[in-house]
Amino acid sequence: xxxxxxxxxxxxxxxxxxxxxxxxxxxxxxxxxxxxxxxxxxxxxxxxxxxxxxxxxxxxxxxxxxxxxxxxxxxxxxxxxxxxxxxxxxxxxxxxxxxxxxxxxxxxxxxxxxxxxxxxxxxxxxxxxxxxxxxxxxxxxxxxxxxxxxxxxxxxxxxxxxxxxxxxxxxxxxxxxxxxxxxxxxxxxxxxxxxxxxxxxxxxxxxxxxxxxxxxxxxxxxxxxxxxxxxxxxxxxxxxxxxxxxxxxxxxxxxxxxxxxxxxxxxxxxxxxxxxxxxxxxxxxxxxxxxxxxxxxxxxxxxxxxxxxxxxxxxxxxxxxxxxxxxxxxxxx
Amino acid sequence: xxxxxxxxxxxxxxxxxxxxxxxxxxxxxxxxxxxxxxxxxxxxxxxxxxxxxxxxxxxxxxxxxxxxxxxxxxxxxxxxxxxxxxxxxxxxxxxxxxxxxxxxxxxxxxxxxxxxxxxxxxxxxxxxxxxxxxxxxxxxxxxxxxxxxxxxxxxxxxxxxxxxxxxxxxxxxxxxxxxxxxxxxxxxxxxxxxxxxxxxxxxxxxxxxxxxxxxxxxxxxxxxxxxxxxxxxxxxxxxxxxxxxxxxxxxxxxxxxxxxxxxxxxxxxxxxxxxxxxx
Numbered sequence: 136x137x138x139x140x141x142x143x144x145x146x147x148x149x150x151x152x153x154x155x156x157x158x159x160x161x162x163x164x165x166x167x168x169x170x171x172x173x174x175x176x177x178x179x180x181x182x183x184x185x186x187x188x189x190x191x192x193x194x195x196x197x198x199x200x201x202x203x204x205x206x207x208x209x210x211x212x213x214x215x216x217x218x219x220x221x222x223x224x225x226x227x228x229x230x231x232x233x234x235x236x237x238x239x240x241x242x243x244x245x246x247x248x249x250x251x252x253x254x255x256x257x258x259x260x261x262x263x264x265x266x267x268x269x270x271x272x273x274x275x276x277x278x279x280x281x282x283x284x285x286x287x288x289x290x291x292x293x294x295x296x297x298x299x300x301x302x303x304x305x306x307x308x309x310x311x312x313x314x315x316x317x318x319x320x321x322x323x324x325x326x327x328x329x330x331x332x333x334x335x336x337x338x339x340x341x342x343x344x345x346x347x348x349x350x351x352x353x354x355x356x357x358x359x360x361x362x363x364x365x366x367x368x369x370x371x372x373x374x375x376x377x378x379x380x381x382x383x384x385x386x387x388x389x390x391x392x393x394x395x396x397x398x399x400x401x402x403x404x405x406x407x408x409x410x411x412x413x414x415x416x417x418x419x420x421x422x423x424x425x426x427x428x429x430x431x432x433x434x435x436x437x438x439x440x441x442x443x444x445x446x447x448x449x450x451x452x453x454x455x456x457x458x459x460x461x462x463x464x465x466x467x468x
Numbered sequence: 469x470x471x472x473x474x475x476x477x478x479x480x481x482x483x484x485x486x487x488x489x490x491x492x493x494x495x496x497x498x499x500x501x502x503x504x505x506x507x508x509x510x511x512x513x514x515x516x517x518x519x520x521x522x523x524x525x526x527x528x529x530x531x532x533x534x535x536x537x538x539x540x541x542x543x544x545x546x547x548x549x550x551x552x553x554x555x556x557x558x559x560x561x562x563x564x565x566x567x568x569x570x571x572x573x574x575x576x577x578x579x580x581x582x583x584x585x586x587x588x589x590x591x592x593x594x595x596x597x598x599x600x601x602x603x604x605x606x607x608x609x610x611x612x613x614x615x616x617x618x619x620x621x622x623x624x625x626x627x628x629x630x631x632x633x634x635x636x637x638x639x640x641x642x643x644x645x646x647x648x649x650x651x652x653x654x655x656x657x658x659x660x661x662x663x664x665x666x667x668x669x670x671x672x673x674x675x676x677x678x679x680x681x682x683x684x685x686x687x688x689x690x691x692x693x694x695x696x697x698x699x700x701x702x703x704x705x706x707x708x709x710x711x712x713x714x715x716x717x718x719x720x721x722x723x724x725x726x727x728x729x730x731x732x733x734x735x736x737x738x739x740x741x742x743x744x745x746x747x
Contacts, residue, residue, distance in 0.1 A: 139564060139587070141576075163587035165565050165576070173576045180622035182676065183669065187580040240578075332743040372742040417679040423708035425737040 139189035141165045141173050141240075151245040152192050155282060162190075169193070174221070175238045182415045184239035185226055190282075195219075195244035200253040203269060209323070209362065209396040209461050211267040211300065215257060218273035219244050219285050225275060225306060226339040228421050229367055232273065234408035241274075243283055251292050258299055268293075271304025271325070278307040287312040294319045302362060306341045308350040318358035323395045325362025326351050328385065330377035333369045337421055344381070348388045355393035362395050365451075366463050367402035368443045370424070370435055378447055386454045397455060399447050400463030401440045409433040471674035473667045474542045476532040476617075477515040478525065480609050483645040484548050485517045487652040492660065497535075503528045505535060512667060518609060522568075522592065525609030529616040541673035543666035544617035544626040547659065549633035549648055550590065550607040553600040556632065558651045560658065561605060563628035565589040568611035575614045578623045581665040584658045585629060600636035625669060627662065631655065680704050687716065689725045698729050705736045710745060 140162045146152050147166065156164065167173060170193035203214040221242040222232055233239075244250075258266055270276045270289070280286050286303060290312065293301040300321045303313075313324060329337075331344045342350075355361050363385060371377070404412065406428060413422045427436050434440055444462065451460065477494075479485050485504065488494065494506035494515050504517040514536055518528030529544070536542055555561065562585035566575040569591050591597075591604040592611035600606060610628045617626045631651045633643045643651075652659075680703040682696055691699055699715075706715050715732045722728035 139579075163564055165589070167574075167576075172574060173578070176623070178618045178623045179578065180624055180673075183580050183622060183624035183673070184578060187582075189578070330743075336743045369743075370741070372740045372744075377743075415676070417676060417704050418708050420708050420710070420741050423705035423736065424739060424741050 138187065139163045139165060141167050141170070141189060141191040143167055143170060143191075143193045146192055146194050146245050149192075149245050151247075151284070154284075155190070155192060155243070155245075158282070167191075170242050173238075174240055174242055175236050177237070179237040180415075181233050181237055181239045188222065189240045191240055191242045193242055193244055194246050195249065199244075199250050200257055200268070203272075206463060207269070208267060209302065209398060210459075211265055213257075213261060213264055213266040214269070215254075215266065216269040216272040217250055217254070219247060219250060219270070220274035220279060220283060222273070223275045224278045225341040227306075227341060228337040228339070228416060228419055229369070229402060231404065231408060233415060234404065234412040235273075241279070243279075247285060247288050251289070254292075254299060255296075258296060262298075265298050265300060267300045267302065269302045269304065271302070275305050275307055276303035277305040277309050280307070280309050280312060284312075290316050290319075290322065293322055297321050304362075304364065306338065306347060308342045308346050310350050310354055313354055313359060314357065318360070320360070323360045323362045324351070324354055325364050325396075327364045327366065328381060329365070329367075329369055330374075330381045332377060333371065337369070344384070348384055351385070352388040355389045359393070360395035361389055361393050363397045364399075364463075365447060366398055366400035368399055368440075368447060369402060369421070370439050370443060374443065375446055378443075379450055382447075382450050382454065391455060394455060394459065396459045396461060397451055398461040398463045399444065399451075401434055401444065403432045403434040406431055406433055471539050471541045471678050473512055473671035473674060474536050474539065475513045475663055475667050475670060476529070476536065476542060476544050477513065477663075478518055478528055478532065478544065478546045478609075478613055479515065480518050480520050480525070480548050480607075481648070482517055483648040484652060485515055486645070487649040487656070488515060488547065488659070491653065491656045492663070501531070501535075503531050505532070513663070518613075520608050522594065522609055522612035526612035526616045529613055529620070533620050538620075539674070539677070540621050541670050541677055542621050542625070543670040544613070544621060545663060545666060546610055546613045546617075546628045547652070548607060548609070548630060549643065549651070550605040550630035551597055551600055551634045551636050552588070552605045552632045553602065553635060555588070555605075557634070558631065558654060560585055560629055560631045560651075560655045561588040562586070563588065563590040563605065563610060563630060566611050566614050566628065567591045567604070569593045573611065573615075575611060575618070576623070577614060577626055577628055579627055580624045581627075581662065581669065583662050583665070585662075588630075590628065590630060598636055605630050605632070606636075621673075625666065625673065627666065629655075629659065629662065680707065683716070686720075688720050689722065689728060691725045695725050695729060699732075702729065702732045702736060706732075709736060709739050709741065711736070711739060
């Protein structure tokens, strides 16, 4: 874990800051005013920082809960995301974070209660309606849980507010806070999945697909609602066989009645982001096959994208009801 | 031209340069130069002696950059003596925050390398500090060195290591050349380890920035500058996809540069990635 921990002066005495620092007694602690001093500065390099990311403990004082971009959701009308953590321990080559930030350092906003207050305020605006809150937008929701304790803090909050749906998006098998807690209806544990061969090639440092499926199965058995996220769909030799085998493995292990929603989406990047990512990883095969620019987004040629969506959709419909399918179409944000 | 790994050592004093040159086999440049400059036999490492102060530190960094032919892959290492209120004399520290006393500006070296040094913050002052009451190291050039070096390369490629020479004393007790030499020699192995790791990083960055060297010798077709860029992109994709040989091997079978680009692009576009080969 991080040898360097930057701490905003304003949260230096926060109990969560003290708890994190206690875990790393040998870390070099550097006091800063605002996390922007060390995060995402112009002269930083995501690829190099990924070798040894530092941890930044900070206060999120505004824009804590934001509307999701169009096309992002699992059936609800009021969709929001929040990021108590920026960046991820995994190093998935298709991840937009590597094009979004110049820094791979982790920023942990320790003022969780302020996030909850903002979620509460959002709920109060339309008290009779369901709201969906997505937590894994700028990070993996569970991968750093042993350090952050965020999910442990969030579960009682959402459990007490049935109209507030929480999506935990993850590839992690660190499910302890969920395993140790009684399940409740408005929490969806959504696993990102690609075929095993693709995962091994491009999802660096992430748990194997088999371990993810095992974790899902355990959570489902305990009564948690499971989300399946086949996003992005990645093209390659034998892609049909690979996806069919993936679906078989998932539905053999996870009872269908525990599946809350399924979403799938194409591999797409805004043009500038794609250029930045290719510049970071010019030797990456994922960015070297046929990719075309369409409407400001770089994507597989249309035939490939639509064939994959149609095939996967057909395959999944053999297992599940139409009403829980959602296509995720990223747009420039 | 393909970039090679490069490392700049920047020191303020000849007394700091001498032990480093001896330890690491750096020889004086044969060309006249505004700053004393030394090169390793391989040409990968350059040491420049800036003189005291921020202005000279910045100017010497620019000088070193041009001497090496430029490039955002160059790694930068400032080594020198510094004051501290209480750290043991002769102890070496990796700097993790630089505060420029005159402006209040703060800089953050982002070392991503495992190194044997403990870390400390540093204040860069314009006149030697006689009393030191806080926990900071004190020097006279690191802020400008870092400011310039991290504009030329990314901040992960810039490191500052300081060796404690005094606890805030008057000028009359400034350490002798011999003392400085001994302190630096004592940390020679650790500095070498750091320098080698930085050269590896520099090499990775060189490969990232310029992944393909386009050698058009023996190619009969004329490629414009724009077409050469397109050809480079095709070569990069070709290599990343693990296709055999080089696209340049077949260029002469096309009748024009434009046909060659179209044909080669079609070849890489039609390649379907076998993910079992890329694990």
